[in-house]
Amino acid sequence: xxxxxxxxxxxxxxxxxxxxxxxxxxxxxxxxxxxxxxxxxxxxxxxxxxxxxxxxxxxxxxxxxxxxxxxxxxxxxxxxxxxxxxxxxxxxxxxxxxxxxxxxxxxxxxxxxxxxxxxxxxxxxxxxxxxx
Amino acid sequence: xxxxxxxxxxxxxxxxxxxxxxxxxxxxxxxxxxxxxxxxxxxxxxxxxxxxxxxxxxxxxxxxxxxxxxxxxxxxxxxxxxxxxxxxxxxxxxxxxxxxxxxxxxxxxxxxxxxxxxxxxxxxxxxxxxxx
Amino acid sequence: xxxxxxxxxxxxxxxxxxxxxxxxxxxxxxxxxxxxxxxxxxxxxxxxxxxxxxxxxxxxxxxxxxxxxxxxxxxxxxxxxxxxxxxxxxxxxxxxxxxxxxxxxxxxxxxxxxxxxxxxxxxxxxxxxxxx
Amino acid sequence: xxxxxxxxxxxxxxxxxxxxxxxxxxxxxxxxxxxxxxxxxxxxxxxxxxxxxxxxxxxxxxxxxxxxxxxxxxxxxxxxxxxxxxxxxxxxxxxxxxxxxxxxxxxxxxxxxxxxxxxxxxxxxxxxxxxx
DNA sequence: GTGGTCTAGACCACC
DNA sequence: GTGGTCTAGACCACG
Numbered sequence: 001x002x003x004x005x006x007x008x009x010x011x012x013x014x015x016x017x018x019x020x021x022x023x024x025x026x027x028x029x030x031x032x033x034x035x036x037x038x039x040x041x042x043x044x045x046x047x048x049x050x051x052x053x054x055x056x057x058x059x060x061x062x063x064x065x066x067x068x069x070x071x072x073x074x075x076x077x078x079x080x081x082x083x084x085x086x087x088x089x090x091x092x093x094x095x096x097x098x099x100x101x102x103x104x105x106x107x108x109x110x111x112x113x114x115x116x117x118x119x120x121x122x123x124x125x126x127x128x129x130x131x132x
Numbered sequence: 133x134x135x136x137x138x139x140x141x142x143x144x145x146x147x148x149x150x151x152x153x154x155x156x157x158x159x160x161x162x163x164x165x166x167x168x169x170x171x172x173x174x175x176x177x178x179x180x181x182x183x184x185x186x187x188x189x190x191x192x193x194x195x196x197x198x199x200x201x202x203x204x205x206x207x208x209x210x211x212x213x214x215x216x217x218x219x220x221x222x223x224x225x226x227x228x229x230x231x232x233x234x235x236x237x238x239x240x241x242x243x244x245x246x247x248x249x250x251x252x253x254x255x256x257x258x259x260x261x262x263x264x
Numbered sequence: 265x266x267x268x269x270x271x272x273x274x275x276x277x278x279x280x281x282x283x284x285x286x287x288x289x290x291x292x293x294x295x296x297x298x299x300x301x302x303x304x305x306x307x308x309x310x311x312x313x314x315x316x317x318x319x320x321x322x323x324x325x326x327x328x329x330x331x332x333x334x335x336x337x338x339x340x341x342x343x344x345x346x347x348x349x350x351x352x353x354x355x356x357x358x359x360x361x362x363x364x365x366x367x368x369x370x371x372x373x374x375x376x377x378x379x380x381x382x383x384x385x386x387x388x389x390x391x392x393x394x395x396x
Numbered sequence: 397x398x399x400x401x402x403x404x405x406x407x408x409x410x411x412x413x414x415x416x417x418x419x420x421x422x423x424x425x426x427x428x429x430x431x432x433x434x435x436x437x438x439x440x441x442x443x444x445x446x447x448x449x450x451x452x453x454x455x456x457x458x459x460x461x462x463x464x465x466x467x468x469x470x471x472x473x474x475x476x477x478x479x480x481x482x483x484x485x486x487x488x489x490x491x492x493x494x495x496x497x498x499x500x501x502x503x504x505x506x507x508x509x510x511x512x513x514x515x516x517x518x519x520x521x522x523x524x525x526x527x528x
Numbered sequence: 529g530t531g532g533t534c535t536a537g538a539c540c541a542c543c
Numbered sequence: 544g545t546g547g548t549c550t551a552g553a554c555c556a557c558g
Contacts, residue, residue: 006255014533017144025248041546051535056546064328073543073545089239090249097232097253100225107221116160117222118250121229123138146556183558270519278548281408289512305531315550320531337530337558353503354513361496361517364489371485380421381486382514385493387402410541447543 003032003039007048015050019058027067027078030085038068038076135164135171139180147182151190159199159213161222170200170208267296267303271312279314283322291331291342294349302332302340399428399435403444411446415454423463423477425486434464434472 003026007018026032041059045052059076062068069079085093104114135158139150158164173191177184191208194200201211236246267290271282290296305323309316323340326332333343349357368378399422403414422428437455441448455472458464465475500510 012146012149013144016533025251028245028248029252040544042544051537052546053536054534057533059546061328064325070546071543072541072547075545085239085241085245085249089241093232093236093239093241094249094253096235097250098257100229100232101253101257103228104225107225109221109225112156113160115254116157117226118229118254119157120161121226121233122247122250125230125233148556186557189556276409276413278408280548288508289515292509292512293516304529306529315552316531317551318549321548323531334531335558336532336556339530349503349505349509349513353505357496357500357503357505358513358517360499361514362521364493364496365517365521367492368489371489373485373489376420377424379518380424381490382493382518383421384425385490385497386511386514389494389497412541450542453541 005044005048007050016054016057016061019044019055020061023058023062024067027081028085029090030081030087032078032081034078034081036078038078040075137176137180139182147186148189148193151176151187152193155190155194156199159210162213162219164210164213166210166213168210170210172207269308269312271314280318280321280325283308283319284325287322287326288331291345292349293354294345294351296342296345298342298345300342302342304339401440401444403446411450412453412457415440415451416457419454419458420463423474426477426483428474428477430474430477432474434474436471 003023005019005022007015009015011018013021023032023038032038038059039047041052041055044050044055048055059068059070063070063076067078067080068076070076101114104117109117135155137151137154139147143150145153155164155170164170170191173184173187176182176187180187191200191202195202195208199210199212200208202208233246236249241249267287269283269286271279273279275282277285287296287302296302302323303311305316305319308314308319312319323332323334327334327340331343332340334340365378368381373381399419401415401418403411407414409417419428419434428434434455437448437451440446440451444451455464455466459466459472463474463476464472466472497510500513505513
């Protein structure tokens with residue numbers, strides 16, 4: 001599976017930004033690597049029921065950031081990977097975070113509260129980064 | 133200190149939404165409780181260098197959600213708490229999440245990567261909620 | 265006069281690029297300086313009989329390049345000047361170039377030939393730079 | 397060497413147009429004359445790492461402009477010269493322009509600034525012509 | 529009234 | 544069939 005975009009219309013974040021952020025995230029985590037192809041604009045647009053221009057805008061932003069490069073008639077390709085997390089580290093950290101999430105839900109917190117707690121802790125721990 | 137609003141202009145999220153979300157977050161985590169007063173619109177506006185209309189809009193949205201109530205000439209007050217997390221649970225969960233964050237940083241992840249991992253796991257664990 | 269945009273529809277260069285390049289040029293030559301306001305998107309659009317989105321796209325590109333910054337509800341402003349040419353130098357160089365152009369036309373060259381000669385010499389003299 | 401094509405991918409000008417324009421320029425300056433052969437489409441395509449269709453399109457455009465004529469199985473040939481500049485005039489003008497360029501660089505202008513100044517003056521002097 | 533986002537749809541450049 | 548450009552026009556965020 002090339003990349004599964006997800007949109008949250010109620011988040012207030014512009015669609016094109018959600019898309020671009022998800023690609024950035026995939027790069028940061030090593031899901032996407034140098035040379036990989038992004039799904040064609042039209043495919044994403046029809047899959048998400050979104051205007052092709054909106055997807056194109058996201059891709060264009062990524063291009064301006066130097067992360068991908070369009071090749072006319074061929075598609076859009078990742079141009080540089082951004083210090084991906086080693087697989088083992090990634091597996092271990094995501095597993096332990098998953099456990100934490102489940103314990104939180106087990107303690108009775110709903111989705112909103114989990115996100116609120118996470119946001120509060122990340123802010124407090126000075127975890128910067130625009131990709132939220 | 134009543135509430136320390138933080139704005140991230142680069143996040144793409146509208147200002148008024150960031151403010152409202154932070155109040156929601158404070159309610160969810162029990163920072164704000166029934167009867168507490170929100171900081172005056174003007175104070176927030178000058179502190180954040182933001183148009184008072186923008187702050188007012190955030191408060192209005194919260195009012196429409198039934199979370200706060202303006203009292204003419206007195207200010208805006210929290211009207212209902214939203215299932216706050218019991219203090220003990222909250223303390224424990226946030227402590228363990230803090231440990232997780234530190235282990236992630238210890239493993240070499242930078243802020244962006246931590247946020248990316250968190251976002252990926254939360255999405256994957258179907259943790260809904262509009263407060264991101 | 266704030267800035268006189270000129271479009272050459274027959275050049276093959278996309279409109280939004282012509283606009284962005286002309287702003288870049290104005291910055292390079294010191295016509296525009298830090299803090300100056302670009303003409304509003306709508307004004308440019310109506311003046312050039314062009315779609316506002318096209319102008320917005322040009323401004324957006326300039327923003328991504330860090331040259332201008334939009335302030336919601338106020339306009340778009342220049343954020344950094346790019347080593348402008350000292351006025352005296354500029355005056356002298358442009359005067360002598362003007363003389364050259366006139367001597368070329370006096371020798372019977374038409375506009376196309378002048379441009380061709382200029383392009384050939386600039387290429388040959390290794391004058392880089394994307395703003396043509 | 398018949399003709400050294402140069403492409404600037406970052407210029408925003410379509411590839412086929414850059415090629416055709418360079419041939420036009422060569423004609424205007426007398427580099428190419430009646431009867432000269434253009435380099436074969438395949439050679440240009442492989443040399444520039446460009447699709448042969450793109451080169452063919454450039455040649456076709458030149459043909460439609462009456463500047464070149466394909467001879468089946470032999471190649472594409474220049475059919476008419478376009479008022480070439482007398483050699484002496486050309487030599488003198490290009491030498492003086494070269495001096496100007498060097499004085500500009502000597503005054504501290506970089507490539508971009510030189511091009512910006514040239515473009516500004518040509519525009520101002522009403523030097524038309526689509527070949528930029 | 530400023531810029532920003534999104535949609536709908538046409539047409540072009542390139543492979 | 545890929546991405547790119549442009550138009551037309553609606554609606555939102557912000558001051």
